[in-house]
Amino acid sequence: MALAGLLWCIALLLATSVAAAVSARRGWARALVYGASLGTSSIALAIASAALIASPTLAGEIQLPVGLPWLGAHFRLDALAAFFLVVVNLGSATASLYGLGYGRHEEAPERVLPFYPAFLAGMNLVVLADDAFTFLFTWEFMSLASCALVMAHHRERGNVAAGYLYMLMASLGTLALLLAFGVLAGPAGGYAFASIRAATPSAFVAGGVLALALIGAGSKAGLVPLHVWLPLAHPAAPSHVSALMSGVMTKVAVYGFVRIVFDLLGSPEWWWGALVPLIGGITAVMGVLYALMEHDLKRLLAYHTVENIGIIFIGLGLALAFRANDMPAAAALALTAALLHVFNHSVFKSLLFFGAGAVLSATGTRDMEKLGGLIHRMPFTALAFLIGSVAISALPPFNGFVSEWLTFQAILLSPALPQWLLKFLVPAVGALLALSAALAAACFVKAFGVTFLGRPRTEAARMAAETDRASLAAMFVLAALCLLAGILPGYFIDALAPVTEALTRASLPRQHELDWLTIVPIAESRSSYNGLLLFSFIALAAGLAAEVIHRWASDAIRRAPPWDCGFPDASPITQYTAGSFSQPIRRVFGSVVFRAREEVDMPAPGDTRAARLHVRLQDVLWDALYAPTAKLVAFVAERLNAVQFLTIRGYLTLVFGALVVLLMVLAIWQ
Amino acid sequence: MAIALDFLVQIGQMLVVLALAPLLTGYVRKLKAHLLRRQGPPLVQPYRDLLRLLRKEVVLAHSASWVFRVAPYLVFATTWVAAALVPTFATGLLFSYAADMIAIVALLGSARFMLALAGLDVGTSFGGIGSSREMMIASLAEPAMLMVVFTVSLLAGSTQLSSIAASMQGPDVGVRVSLALALVGLVMVAIAENARIPIDNPATHLELTMVHEAMILEYSGRHLALIEAASYVKLLLYMSVIACVFFPWGVAISGQGFTAYLIGLAVYTVKLVAGGFLLAVFETAIAKMRVFRVPDFLGAALMLGFLAALLLFVTRAG
Numbered sequence: 001m002a003l004a005g006l007l008w009c010i011a012l013l014l015a016t017s018v019a020a021a022v023s024a025r026r027g028w029a030r031a032l033v034y035g036a037s038l039g040t041s042s043i044a045l046a047i048a049s050a051a052l053i054a055s056p057t058l059a060g061e062i063q064l065p066v067g068l069p070w071l072g073a074h075f076r077l078d079a080l081a082a083f084f085l086v087v088v089n090l091g092s093a094t095a096s097l098y099g100l101g102y103g104r105h106e107e108a109p110e111r112v113l114p115f116y117p118a119f120l121a122g123m124n125l126v127v128l129a130d131d132a133f134t135f136l137f138t139w140e141f142m143s144l145a146s147c148a149l150v151m152a153h154h155r156e157r158g159n160v161a162a163g164y165l166y167m168l169m170a171s172l173g174t175l176a177l178l179l180a181f182g183v184l185a186g187p188a189g190g191y192a193f194a195s196i197r198a199a200t201p202s203a204f205v206a207g208g209v210l211a212l213a214l215i216g217a218g219s220k221a222g223l224v225p226l227h228v229w230l231p232l233a234h235p236a237a238p239s240h241v242s243a244l245m246s247g248v249m250t251k252v253a254v255y256g257f258v259r260i261v262f263d264l265l266g267s268p269e270w271w272w273g274a275l276v277p278l279i280g281g282i283t284a285v286m287g288v289l290y291a292l293m294e295h296d297l298k299r300l301l302a303y304h305t306v307e308n309i310g311i312i313f314i315g316l317g318l319a320l321a322f323r324a325n326d327m328p329a330a331a332a333l334a335l336t337a338a339l340l341h342v343f344n345h346s347v348f349k350s351l352l353f354f355g356a357g358a359v360l361s362a363t364g365t366r367d368m369e370k371l372g373g374l375i376h377r378m379p380f381t382a383l384a385f386l387i388g389s390v391a392i393s394a395l396p397p398f399n400g401f402v403s404e405w406l407t408f409q410a411i412l413l414s415p416a417l418p419q420w421l422l423k424f425l426v427p428a429v430g431a432l433l434a435l436s437a438a439l440a441a442a443c444f445v446k447a448f449g450v451t452f453l454g455r456p457r458t459e460a461a462r463m464a465a466e467t468d469r470a471s472l473a474a475m476f477v478l479a480a481l482c483l484l485a486g487i488l489p490g491y492f493i494d495a496l497a498p499v500t501e502a503l504t505r506a507s508l509p510r511q512h513e514l515d516w517l518t519i520v521p522i523a524e525s526r527s528s529y530n531g532l533l534l535f536s537f538i539a540l541a542a543g544l545a546a547e548v549i550h551r552w553a554s555d556a557i558r559r560a561p562p563w564d565c566g567f568p569d570a571s572p573i574t575q576y577t578a579g580s581f582s583q584p585i586r587r588v589f590g591s592v593v594f595r596a597r598e599e600v601d602m603p604a605p606g607d608t609r610a611a612r613l614h615v616r617l618q619d620v621l622w623d624a625l626y627a628p629t630a631k632l633v634a635f636v637a638e639r640l641n642a643v644q645f646l647t648i649r650g651y652l653t654l655v656f657g658a659l660v661v662l663l664m665v666l667a668i669w670q
Numbered sequence: 671m672a673i674a675l676d677f678l679v680q681i682g683q684m685l686v687v688l689a690l691a692p693l694l695t696g697y698v699r700k701l702k703a704h705l706l707r708r709q710g711p712p713l714v715q716p717y718r719d720l721l722r723l724l725r726k727e728v729v730l731a732h733s734a735s736w737v738f739r740v741a742p743y744l745v746f747a748t749t750w751v752a753a754a755l756v757p758t759f760a761t762g763l764l765f766s767y768a769a770d771m772i773a774i775v776a777l778l779g780s781a782r783f784m785l786a787l788a789g790l791d792v793g794t795s796f797g798g799i800g801s802s803r804e805m806m807i808a809s810l811a812e813p814a815m816l817m818v819v820f821t822v823s824l825l826a827g828s829t830q831l832s833s834i835a836a837s838m839q840g841p842d843v844g845v846r847v848s849l850a851l852a853l854v855g856l857v858m859v860a861i862a863e864n865a866r867i868p869i870d871n872p873a874t875h876l877e878l879t880m881v882h883e884a885m886i887l888e889y890s891g892r893h894l895a896l897i898e899a900a901s902y903v904k905l906l907l908y909m910s911v912i913a914c915v916f917f918p919w920g921v922a923i924s925g926q927g928f929t930a931y932l933i934g935l936a937v938y939t940v941k942l943v944a945g946g947f948l949l950a951v952f953e954t955a956i957a958k959m960r961v962f963r964v965p966d967f968l969g970a971a972l973m974l975g976f977l978a979a980l981l982l983f984v985t986r987a988g
Contacts (some may be wrong), residue, residue, distance in 0.1 A: 441812075527828060549896075
């Protein structure tokens, strides 16, 4: 049975974790951990794929006698869980393959190896959990395991602070989820998902649960303004773990949101469909703007995760709006778009983090201003990173475009929604989505161009060497998937049909049987897209042009110094940097969003000091939300400090007072 | 039979856009020169330029990588494919279902992405300045374009250009405020995307204000020829989109017979002549703006497109 097989895989991962804790310092521990993780994840991936494609036959439930004594631990495999297990285990398998090579650079393997399989097991367990207790327990287990991995290099500057912030935000998220499940379970305490599903909460309670789910799952996924920990914590971990956290763990958070809101909560209210896309749209634009201002390669990628989570939530929110208005076909389209973006983002974000890890291990730096020209020294990494960059920028014929195209198609269906607020809001969300897509392209021209193109800016970049074969293999598997999902999207959309069928009672028409593998979400007269044809056309036209020109015109090449308008400068510091590349966009958007200030420090005539340009960016959200909270907490802690130094009489009085107050509350409550 | 005809129309369309594009650019240049009381180069000068460049050797910077060498072919191919999917003289292109209007905008985005990377590849300051500004302009122009696409496809109930052209000829569209706003927005986007005055000057060199020309400064020989050809095709593409969406009269509908195609071709030529004339007059009458005024211009285009879409969202039957 599929579910039992998956649970055995998870048990195997946990056993690997224990074995690694014992033997982490041995030379073979790395091969053991990543090899075992690769094997189990691949098996789990195969089982989950089979369960998704043959979904009703392979679904199942299991109850294990662990956890709360009167509840046990429920596990259930359905179409939604199977889809997210595919995402989780695809990411896990490639990250393990990458780790086989990349883990060689690890200085403190005993801080990484034991937690890595535990982290993988935690993510799998969350998706399989079928009662509130198991869900929260495994959710917290996943958070703690990843937190340990974030702290693996705790001596590097900033990592401890990042881990601390992550811990705080994860606790906040778990608290919100705990309350959400508490409200859902009601006073009777029916914590199994089956009994939650059977109950129908009042509109007020359901709205509260939605808000709590947005906080709980949103803080883990990185919704603005709960995203602050993400760009600090994700890059702090070793790169394959960064890839898992950014590419996969945020998707587990999306799973939590979908499970609670679409599955457990029953029918949605229409205003949910206004709130969720609006948050998604703001998240998307803010995420990409933050990314544009960033010069640290891994942090840039982490901010892009924030953007893509925004895009996913736009799709989810539209699905809620359509479902609330009883438009199942449109809801299925929006949900398919969101879920396809979940898959696509997990693929290209893992790929990009692997590339960033290869750059980091080859040069020792993540700062883009110290890189450049790596395409000459690391050609394969550069090619894989380029494919990932084009895919994440939502450009055809790669996969990122397909899911954004579907989201646009869903937006174009929304004038039929009856509520006025939605009529005003949805086009605005569409504009935000279009803006974020265009800005993402600018950001990845910067990320790829400054890191891999041009001339090396430092000695470290000049002496970089290509990364190992295992890492390259992991990257090219994902790059191939980016292209495959871009040119044959019909198969991937069809695989999602059982999920949308279960959650919206509708699914898109079968796609892969259509002529020429075109995708047609609604009707052929309305919209269609064919990535395969576009790809072959572009390849054909480019090949034809190259062939004709080389044969009939000229194929002579002469190498020479760059022209640069007649003033070539030999020094690589005259190149455009990441900061100068994003300067025009900083001028356009930054003055509002970041209160960006530029000051030129020009020395007086005769002074030989270099002129300097100072750029100051303020994180408005941090200043408005987090700094005051931290200040308040510090203030209260300072005041309460006195309580720690009371006499015994003082403490007794305090206890007595507390008792009296509690009794009074009880008396009033009754 | 119908498929064979559609296939012929498709091939004809691909050849027409490729053959006419340099002529359109030459015509605009000639007109601009006349408006400035100059003689101007002959109409066929762009063809001669292309042929001359194609025969010359490529001078490649030492620091150039394969991205620099592959980019011109990809840029040309992507732009050509995009242009081949816009109905010019006839709808019913065989492959028009492969990409709708959103995909065509995104295809142009792919071309721009590659070209901007090529600008950064050699590692010179001019290439960087061009790429950086091009992406800034695109980051506003692309959403503006998508808003126009939203407007038009809401009216037509489709994002397919063939269906849009057919439905815009129909009786139930009429004159609408949204369409007027969208037209203005689209024209502004087209000016920006094609690096025309007042955003960018296609004739400038050695100026800190140049955008597109700075990005391709390192290109020579056949690479430069391909990039120039791509930019000619892009100008033609935008004029075709405007003509197809807002002035679709005369476009031959699939299956109307041979004369309809001939009429379609003639009408299309007239539209291009008119469009080129308006472009030349506009460019001569207006001064180039500072690069940091460009966001205001494109922000206005974005707002026009957004307003047009919003009006439709609100007035559509609920």
